[in-house]
Amino acid sequence: MESGAGKHWTEEEVKAFLSVWSEKNIRKQLDGTLRNKGIFIYIAKRLQELGVCRDWKQCRAKYKNLKYEYRTVKCAHNSGDVTKTMKFFRDLDAILRYEPVTQLAAEENGRCSATETQPNTSPTAESAQ
Numbered sequence: 001m002e003s004g005a006g007k008h009w010t011e012e013e014v015k016a017f018l019s020v021w022s023e024k025n026i027r028k029q030l031d032g033t034l035r036n037k038g039i040f041i042y043i044a045k046r047l048q049e050l051g052v053c054r055d056w057k058q059c060r061a062k063y064k065n066l067k068y069e070y071r072t073v074k075c076a077h078n079s080g081d082v083t084k085t086m087k088f089f090r091d092l093d094a095i096l097r098y099e100p101v102t103q104l105a106a107e108e109n110g111r112c113s114a115t116e117t118q119p120n121t122s123p124t125a126e127s128a129q
Contacts, residue, residue: 009054009062011087016050017043017062018091027095036060066092 009017020026020043029039040056040063047054054062070092076084086092 013047013052013054014062014066014088016047016052017054017059018066018088018095020046020050021063022091022095030063067096070096 021030026039026043030036033039037056037060040060043059044054044056047059066088069086070089073084073086073089074093076082
């Protein structure tokens with residue numbers, strides 16, 4: 001599988017990326033780490049072992065884009081719009097729900113803001129607002 005700069009990620013490449021990202025040690029290192037070049041170099045090497053040729057910058061860009069798209073869809077769902085979807089939403093939800101980084105809260109003007117929270121320990125727990 002050969003991929004260069006500027007090429008779109010195939011579904012198989014994204015699945016491989018998500019499988020590496022879902023590993024507990026990777027999630028833990030990415031959680032709240034700002035200077036994470038070394039982590040993405042490691043992820044790129046792991047992807048090469050899986051036959052995906054992407055450099056660390058492409059991996060970081062894909063990470064950011066997937067996370068942004070996930071949060072956009074999650075915010076839409078939280079505000080009642082269940083029509084907005086994305087292909088790997090369930091996979092990302094399984095990965096990102098463990099991150100104690102932020103929880104999206106709907107504001108009056110329809111945008112979402114991030115507020116610091118701890119992850120829910122039960123799947124039915126909701127934050128009171």
